[in-house]
Amino acid sequence: MSNKKPLTMGWFCPTLGDTTAFGDPNQSIPQSLDHFERVTLAAEEAGFEYMLIPVSSVCWDAWVVASHLAARTEKMKMLLAVKPGNVHPVVQAKMITTFDQMSKGRIYLNLIAGISEKDAFAEGQLEAKEDRYDQMLEEVELMKRLWTEEDVEHTGKYYQVHGPKIMPKPFQQPHPPFFLGGGSEQAADISARHSSTHLFWGDYPERIAEQIKEMRDRAAKYGRRDDIDFAMRLQIICRETEEEAWAVADALIAGTENTAMAEMAKTAAKADSVANRRAAELSKTVGRKMTPHLWTGITEVRPGAGVAVVGNPQQVASQLQEFVDAGCSGFCLSGYPHHEEAERFGRLVMPLLCS
Numbered sequence: 001m002s003n004k005k006p007l008t009m010g011w012f013c014p015t016l017g018d019t020t021a022f023g024d025p026n027q028s029i030p031q032s033l034d035h036f037e038r039v040t041l042a043a044e045e046a047g048f049e050y051m052l053i054p055v056s057s058v059c060w061d062a063w064v065v066a067s068h069l070a071a072r073t074e075k076m077k078m079l080l081a082v083k084p085g086n087v088h089p090v091v092q093a094k095m096i097t098t099f100d101q102m103s104k105g106r107i108y109l110n111l112i113a114g115i116s117e118k119d120a121f122a123e124g125q126l127e128a129k130e131d132r133y134d135q136m137l138e139e140v141e142l143m144k145r146l147w148t149e150e151d152v153e154h155t156g157k158y159y160q161v162h163g164p165k166i167m168p169k170p171f172q173q174p175h176p177p178f179f180l181g182g183g184s185e186q187a188a189d190i191s192a193r194h195s196s197t198h199l200f201w202g203d204y205p206e207r208i209a210e211q212i213k214e215m216r217d218r219a220a221k222y223g224r225r226d227d228i229d230f231a232m233r234l235q236i237i238c239r240e241t242e243e244e245a246w247a248v249a250d251a252l253i254a255g256t257e258n259t260a261m262a263e264m265a266k267t268a269a270k271a272d273s274v275a276n277r278r279a280a281e282l283s284k285t286v287g288r289k290m291t292p293h294l295w296t297g298i299t300e301v302r303p304g305a306g307v308a309v310v311g312n313p314q315q316v317a318s319q320l321q322e323f324v325d326a327g328c329s330g331f332c333l334s335g336y337p338h339h340e341e342a343e344r345f346g347r348l349v350m351p352l353l354c355s
């Protein structure tokens with residue numbers, strides 16, 4: 001398969017835990033630094049460029065984990081969360097550029113505002129979702145000024161600063177790139193203004209093509225039509241044969257009807273997240289198959305981006321190529337267990353997809 005530009009490939013670090021079967025507690029792989037390292041090193045060896053470090057109430061702290069993993073790897077970049085109201089923009093700007101300098105440019109920034117109202121309240125974020133996006137926009141615009149200007153004066157809705165010193169300056173110029181994933185109008189607008197990469201959750205390739213056109217038109221209003229790239233957030237279940245891949249998929253979700261994770265998935269489907277609601281809608285397809293190799297089973301047993309590509313290496317690469325043909329230039333992938341699926345993808349699929 002020939003692609004016009006090299007694909008940007010990311011993998012996921014399961015700081016919330018890992019498994020080979022959601023319905024069997026005996027198959028779980030608990031959270032541990034050893035496992036996070038195992039996954040990250042496998043992904044680096046497989047040829048992935050960056051690791052998505054998740055942030056939620058059930059995850060280990062993303063900044064501390066990413067700092068350690070950056071020190072344990074040679075080239076791997078860390079995609080780290082920026083959440084509104086979590087850290088003051090002046091402090092956060094310094095944290096980001098310090099990481100950027102110490103790692104020689106191995107940090108990307110993942111803008112996150114659409115967490116559940118329950119989690120937001122528990123963490124002391126009392127603003128409504130729309131206000132959190134508004135706060136995130138102010139933070140991003142302020143940090144960009146802090147990185148590129150001197151003696152910044154700012155009096156906004158959420159923050160005031162009066163000439164703070166930001167040292168060191170960014171290693172990546174003019175600053176580390178922003179990623180953003182989200183289905184709401186506010187998320188799309190912030191991404192159009194500021195993202196280097198907009199992350200889509202799994203959907204039909206033709207729908208993704210339509211959304212890419214819409215996003216480019218939106219970005220054009222800010223003079224950025226060609227300044228934004230697009231990537232897919234997907235799960236991978238790849239085996240030597242299609243039959244084996246589907247057997248693994250079935251085993252992954254067997255016996256999960258009454259598990260805590262399944263209940264979380266049901267709650268997420270009813271929440272105010274546009275992306276989670278769309279995932280729940282897609283899960284109603286016949287046999288959980290959106291296409292012969294796009295499967296929604298994981299969305300029923302855990303919240304978040306659960307659409308999976310299932311098949312043998314040629315089938316997985318072909319399905320991913322459909323998203324490339326739709327306009328995507330990268331993927332942020334997961335697979336269970338994460339160290340084994342990263343190794344398998346790098347060995348079996350990467351040569352087909354990135355040739």
